Amino acid sequence: MLNRYNLIAGQSIERLAAISDGVFAVAMTLLVLDLHTPEAAHIHSEAALWQAVVALAPRVLVYLMSFLTLGIFWVGQQTQLNHLERSDRNYTWLHLAFLFAVSLMPFSTSLMAEFISYRVALIAYWLNILLLGVILYVAWVYAFRTRLGKPDVSQEIDEAVRRRIIGAQSLYAFGAALCIINTYWALGFMLLVQLNYALAPRIRFLSRL
Amino acid sequence: MLNRYNLIAGQSIERLAAISDGVFAVAMTLLVLDLHTPEAAHIHSEAALWQAVVALAPRVLVYLMSFLTLGIFWVGQQTQLNHLERSDRNYTWLHLAFLFAVSLMPFSTSLMAEFISYRVALIAYWLNILLLGVILYVAWVYAFRTRLGKPDVSQEIDEAVRRRIIGAQSLYAFGAALCIINTYWALGFMLLVQLNYALAPRIRFLSRL
Amino acid sequence: MLNRYNLIAGQSIERLAAISDGVFAVAMTLLVLDLHTPEAAHIHSEAALWQAVVALAPRVLVYLMSFLTLGIFWVGQQTQLNHLERSDRNYTWLHLAFLFAVSLMPFSTSLMAEFISYRVALIAYWLNILLLGVILYVAWVYAFRTRLGKPDVSQEIDEAVRRRIIGAQSLYAFGAALCIINTYWALGFMLLVQLNYALAPRIRFLSRL
Amino acid sequence: MLNRYNLIAGQSIERLAAISDGVFAVAMTLLVLDLHTPEAAHIHSEAALWQAVVALAPRVLVYLMSFLTLGIFWVGQQTQLNHLERSDRNYTWLHLAFLFAVSLMPFSTSLMAEFISYRVALIAYWLNILLLGVILYVAWVYAFRTRLGKPDVSQEIDEAVRRRIIGAQSLYAFGAALCIINTYWALGFMLLVQLNYALAPRIRFLSRL
Numbered sequence: 001m002l003n004r005y006n007l008i009a010g011q012s013i014e015r016l017a018a019i020s021d022g023v024f025a026v027a028m029t030l031l032v033l034d035l036h037t038p039e040a041a042h043i044h045s046e047a048a049l050w051q052a053v054v055a056l057a058p059r060v061l062v063y064l065m066s067f068l069t070l071g072i073f074w075v076g077q078q079t080q081l082n083h084l085e086r087s088d089r090n091y092t093w094l095h096l097a098f099l100f101a102v103s104l105m106p107f108s109t110s111l112m113a114e115f116i117s118y119r120v121a122l123i124a125y126w127l128n129i130l131l132l133g134v135i136l137y138v139a140w141v142y143a144f145r146t147r148l149g150k151p152d153v154s155q156e157i158d159e160a161v162r163r164r165i166i167g168a169q170s171l172y173a174f175g176a177a178l179c180i181i182n183t184y185w186a187l188g189f190m191l192l193v194q195l196n197y198a199l200a201p202r203i204r205f206l207s208r209l
Numbered sequence: 210m211l212n213r214y215n216l217i218a219g220q221s222i223e224r225l226a227a228i229s230d231g232v233f234a235v236a237m238t239l240l241v242l243d244l245h246t247p248e249a250a251h252i253h254s255e256a257a258l259w260q261a262v263v264a265l266a267p268r269v270l271v272y273l274m275s276f277l278t279l280g281i282f283w284v285g286q287q288t289q290l291n292h293l294e295r296s297d298r299n300y301t302w303l304h305l306a307f308l309f310a311v312s313l314m315p316f317s318t319s320l321m322a323e324f325i326s327y328r329v330a331l332i333a334y335w336l337n338i339l340l341l342g343v344i345l346y347v348a349w350v351y352a353f354r355t356r357l358g359k360p361d362v363s364q365e366i367d368e369a370v371r372r373r374i375i376g377a378q379s380l381y382a383f384g385a386a387l388c389i390i391n392t393y394w395a396l397g398f399m400l401l402v403q404l405n406y407a408l409a410p411r412i413r414f415l416s417r418l
Numbered sequence: 419m420l421n422r423y424n425l426i427a428g429q430s431i432e433r434l435a436a437i438s439d440g441v442f443a444v445a446m447t448l449l450v451l452d453l454h455t456p457e458a459a460h461i462h463s464e465a466a467l468w469q470a471v472v473a474l475a476p477r478v479l480v481y482l483m484s485f486l487t488l489g490i491f492w493v494g495q496q497t498q499l500n501h502l503e504r505s506d507r508n509y510t511w512l513h514l515a516f517l518f519a520v521s522l523m524p525f526s527t528s529l530m531a532e533f534i535s536y537r538v539a540l541i542a543y544w545l546n547i548l549l550l551g552v553i554l555y556v557a558w559v560y561a562f563r564t565r566l567g568k569p570d571v572s573q574e575i576d577e578a579v580r581r582r583i584i585g586a587q588s589l590y591a592f593g594a595a596l597c598i599i600n601t602y603w604a605l606g607f608m609l610l611v612q613l614n615y616a617l618a619p620r621i622r623f624l625s626r627l
Numbered sequence: 628m629l630n631r632y633n634l635i636a637g638q639s640i641e642r643l644a645a646i647s648d649g650v651f652a653v654a655m656t657l658l659v660l661d662l663h664t665p666e667a668a669h670i671h672s673e674a675a676l677w678q679a680v681v682a683l684a685p686r687v688l689v690y691l692m693s694f695l696t697l698g699i700f701w702v703g704q705q706t707q708l709n710h711l712e713r714s715d716r717n718y719t720w721l722h723l724a725f726l727f728a729v730s731l732m733p734f735s736t737s738l739m740a741e742f743i744s745y746r747v748a749l750i751a752y753w754l755n756i757l758l759l760g761v762i763l764y765v766a767w768v769y770a771f772r773t774r775l776g777k778p779d780v781s782q783e784i785d786e787a788v789r790r791r792i793i794g795a796q797s798l799y800a801f802g803a804a805l806c807i808i809n810t811y812w813a814l815g816f817m818l819l820v821q822l823n824y825a826l827a828p829r830i831r832f833l834s835r836l
Contacts, residue, residue, distance in 0.1 A: 433709075525664070
């Protein structure tokens with residue numbers, strides 16, 4: 001006797017997309033709560049307010065970085081879901097695991113920004129990105145093998161999606177490895193990778209990765 | 210004279226799904242706010258940062274557990290809604306009650322994690338799970354009797370859904386009862402049940418429950 | 419020359435429903451943040467934990483009340499949007515005003531619960547409910563006059579929707595007026611009204627309101 | 628060899644709309660968290676509670692202003708997305724940048740309200756509005772040139788959308804420039820502009836902008 005419940009559970013791509021958008025939206029805006037207006041009692045001139053606002057710049061930058069990373073993976077997940085016709089319970093749970101990793105991202109980013117010269121923080125940040133990549137990759141392979149995809153998902157698209165994840169993760173791993181020199185090199189390289197994926201400049205070499 | 214308003218109120222399955230995804234998404238990410246980066250003033254070496262991050266592990270575990278429980282019930286609710294053609298106001302209110310119980314879950318989980326050796330905390334946690342199960346069950350029975358389901362919802366599917374809820378709740382209740390020995394046995398058993406539903410291993414005995 | 423932009427702006431019922439579900443979902447779960455687990459340092463026995471949990475009961479009740487009120491108006495708004503074919507920019511702004519009032523509800527409820535014997539708090543709570551009702555009513559009348567409704571929206575449905583809002587608001591207003599005696603009578607009556615709309619008991623007299 | 632991944636990434640208008648609604652909903656409700664009920668210990672009469680509630684009025688006003696601004700840009704984004712048939716990855720990233728600016732709005736508004744007489748705060752607030760306008764404009768021009776629009780998007784609609792953004796931004800810029808006199812004039816003018824767009828009064832001159 002088969003387990004009928006598991007055969008009928010978690011089949012809606014729309015619901016999966018909807019809860020993903022919810023989790024991404026909350027995760028993307030959570031770090032804004034760390035931006036507090038300066039204490040009015042300490043500000044007595046335009047110059048003082050200007051300095052207080054400038055002093056918030058690092059936090060805004062961290063927030064921007066977190067937003068960037070989440071944006072990249074949101075686009076990646078969207079692209080994957082767009083090519084599927086239906087889901088099943090295993091695929092749904094893979095994406096719930098993905099969303100768990102998504103919701104940890106603001107914390108990892110914030111940890112790295114706070115301890116920018118510490119390898120532990122950089123490795124934690126990289127592990128979070130790795131986790132996101134691995135789950136997305138496994139989910140795609142699973143979907144392709146279980147024939148959850150739309151009829152028009154060709155071998156070519158399959159390869160494009162997989163090459164993109166592996167290419168990106170290789171660059172991130174190389175970046176993380178640069179922390180052997182120091183964390184600034186590692187972080188700088190990883191940021192360049194992220195900007196590359198967000199801005200998609202028309203550089204021949206990079207656009208193939 | 211009938212109450213016409215009640216006949217036309219709350220009929221949209223799509224809106225019900227949308228607000229559910231919103232409440233689940235917020236509830237799933239709320240506990241992340243408890244993860245604070247360690248105080249920079251107290252950290253002076255890689256080893257110290259490593260220890261501080263490791264010290265956060267229990268909170269991450271609690272968060273994972275809460276995410277797991279909410280994931281299980283999100284899949285359960287989704288499966289139920291997928292089989293319905295329309296809603297009515299009673300069914301809508303049953304699900305609003307369900308969402309209320311959902312939004313309490315992060316608190317129950319956090320309470321249990323903080324007071325892991327206390328039976329009161331474990332019982333509160335179990336009552337929350339019981340409440341979620343009871344409402345889902347009542348909602349399904351109501352939907353089936355009121356013929357809100359799609360034409361292809363067979364007796365077989367009805368039985369599969371009901372058996373799943375009763376099976377799961379029996380296991381949870383048995384787990385909670387283990388707190389007669391102590392709370393660690395109870396909690397361990399309940400965690401195994403949850404992992405079973407999330408991972409759905411192909412174990413013959415378990416997959417029938 | 420007509421203002422073309424205003425003719426093409428804000429026409430999507432789907433987007434209006436989606437942002438409404440988002441605001442309702444966040445507002446519905448915001449008050450949970452007020453539920454903090456008791457301090458572990460002060461708890462040394464099962465009895466102490468039990469008392470600490472019981473001490474949280476009033477907050478849970480406030481949260482339940484807020485959830486109930488928001489649920490009632492969510493069903494009301496859903497019912498209204500379900501009968502429309504499209505929106506326009508005026509209708510969209512009426513609902514944005516409605517959402518503003520929605521997002522104030524957790525604050526009003528919490529204020530009333532904290533100052534349960536004060537007329538000021540009760541009046542503030544009632545004004546919030548009144549505001550929600552007035553905007554919903556105006557939006558419906560506007561939609562009906564501007565022919566935004568679906569072709570099958572009959573005079574009968576129009577009357578049912580309007581009678582429901584006026585009936586409910588009359589009961590709330592009567593309840594609020596009871597604060598001439600004292601706030602407990604007023605609050606008790608308003609809670610009964612809310613339970614009536616949530617549970618919809620088959621009482622002949624009430625079901626006509 | 629083309630980069631196939633970029634050709635297939637980020638094409639869903641529905642997902643873009645959904646994450647936008649999520650970010651807007653969270654941003655719109657974030658500032659409510661700043662409304663705290665007065666401390667019960669300090670309140671001993673109806674008059675004292677009344678004063679405490681009145682003392683919250685400025686915060687409610689700030690919240691209303693933030694809600695208004697976000698509402699205007701939500702309607703603007705919705706109008707733009709409604710006219711598109713599909714998205715591509717560049718358009719998607721333009722909107723993610725837009726959402727980043729959206730999520731900063733509660734902070735900018737709050738900064739301006741706290742430091743109402745400081746030019747730095749007013750300029751920061753205006754820069755946020757400018758950023759929102761510029762991204763929306765660029766996104767529209769990009770969408771029109773890349774033929775992402777629906778077949779029925781005429782030259783006329785293109786002009787109406789662009790004229791609206793440029794008209795609004797000119798008024799905001801003029802308002803911000805009034806801070807040469809003082810910030811109250813600037814702020815007052817900008818608020819009038821916002822009310823004009825929210826209420827859309829039938830004033831011949833304004834309705835053309």
